[in-house]
Amino acid sequence: MKDHAAPAPVNTPNAGMPFLALGDSYTIGEGVPPAERWPVQLARLSQTQPVPLAAPDIIARTGWTTAELQSAIDNSDNRKTYGLVSLLIGVNNQYRGQGLGKYHTEFRELLRTAVRFAGGRAGRVVVLSIPDWGQAPFAQGQDRARIGSEIDAFNAVAQQECQLAGVAYVDITSLSRAASGDARQFASDGLHYSGHQMEQWAQRVLPVAQTRLQTP
Template identity: 40%
Template sequence: MNIFLKNTLIFIFLLTISCNPQNSLENDVEYSNIENDNFELNEIDKVNSNTSKLSFLALGDSYTIGEGVNENERWPNQFVEIANENGLEIEKPEIIAQTGWKTYDLLNAISQTNFTQKYDYVSLLIGVNNQFNSRSIDEFKEDLNKILDKINSLKKNNGNIIIISIPDWGYTPFGNSYNRESISSEINLFNNNLINFANFNGLKYVDVTEISRRALNESNLLASDNLHPSGLMYLEWAKKIYETWID
């Protein structure tokens, strides 16, 4: 009887030892699966977080590429910073712009660019080089319509477009060598056409021209070339554009 009891106790002990490792392994597997699931969800969350940001395409010339200032001082970059500070998450702007471009040059550049997405916001600031090179208003208007056709194919269905006025370079030291009144008169003519263009197509329009004219008496609003805006002027533009476009 004692031998039977002893053998029974030994059998129970061995059975307990053999079962515990198996249970431990199953627990490890289950915990490991939970970790993997969390990892996958976190990765998806990161992707969703990135894609949830709004996209912004800025089209133009030297005033959009920020001739004479650092990248973070360009008005599109400062606009994005202001938007982000106000809770509107916008990606780093994609800029299609180059110093010296006329409407025709911008139109060609857009046609030759391989875009990989559509945009929530698109801005257009172009025309100063049309004025400087004495290009006709009719050509300007025709090119604007073609550019808008391109923009409409690049923006999302609910995408927002804003037209920005042409700054007045006559109110700079560089402009002293030219007839300031004539420059301003021509700039006003081009801008009036931009206003009509924006109104006809139901687009927002913002005037930065008056800010640019302060540069004659406020040298800190100009870059070192005494022609293009400084980061400070671009900041004023960015604030006004944000207030007009977003607020």
Template identity: 45%
Template sequence: MKLLTILLWLPLFIFACNDDDDFMPIEITPPTDTTDTISFLALGDSYTIGTAVADNERWPALLTANLLQTGADGKSYSSATDIVATNGWTTRDLINGIGARSDLRATYDLVSLLIGVNNQFQGRSLTEYRTEFEDLLNQAIVFAGNNRDRVFVVSIPDYAFTGFGGGNPDISEGVRQFNAACREITESYGIPFINITPISQEGIDDPSLVATDNLHPSGKQYQRWVDELIEDQVREILSN
């Protein structure tokens, strides 16, 4: 009797085992965190510290906010940002300012440099600027762990196109000469030179691009720098 019962149940047991084989285990992949944390050092003058705009309207802050959003590269980035910049600084002031900071990291994932307008404004020589700008560019490379692929340079805005500048062509020519030197040196190192100057030259036609001090860019202008030029270049840098 026991044998008969076993024989009756055996086909059902075999069928059940074969049926189970048709069900493959479902692999559940946990969500992937696509946010990378990067360290960012921004070196410069009033255009980097954001004179006459709120802290969250500085272009480094706006860049950080944009990078937090997932871009076309499928990535988002949170940033620990340090800024070494002060209104009125020349290249020599920035060199000294870097030397006075003991709180900076030894290396950063990303380093920017925007400097030179005060050299031009104060009538300092282009020769001096070239020498000191190259020194700063080399310092930026050191901060990037000697990886020049993690460095980018932003051009000098043309402040002739503000209420203060009044469309003065001499200002534009002076800024053009300093930008030409800046670009030449930057590109000789194979480092990206991001030319935001044409956006700054819309300031007279569109006063909303100029801050309330009638001289510096507004948050709106800085946002355009980031949206139209800087963010894409930075995402390319970080993807490499």
């Protein structure tokens, strides 16, 4: 997963519940226009829901691992409190061959950070599972079964930590796997995802987020 010099954070505030999206290329929307990023699509979809979201503040960059995301958050000096915080991170830990133990420790710290951004309300944090890039055209000729197995292991760690913390966990890995063989689901680089695929992520997150937002 190449490092990309996209600015972070990206801020597009408007009326609605404040929303912060944390992550890597899948959150910043590598290869798609800003309007097609999944957090932006989620905010747009929420406009017809009981609790609309503001356009998200985004702290994300292509290539970031858990440690790099945490460092960027610290450097951002963002002290705002949000009604909803999303977290999607870990593909670059897997891609770089970093161990599960390291991911486990750093993901747990990121969860704590996300809960702090949500004003201490774990119920206002939503974690998305890591998509399976092994099913992307970019992975042709690679060991797709191994990639998928490793991503499953990383996701299991994240899901366990979410359960312990009382944080919502949303599976989008299955959506990324169902995209295999459909060029419309991928960005032009054959690795990242199109706005069409990310719309499906937003639609899956929407009811979970709305349930959490309507809970005191």
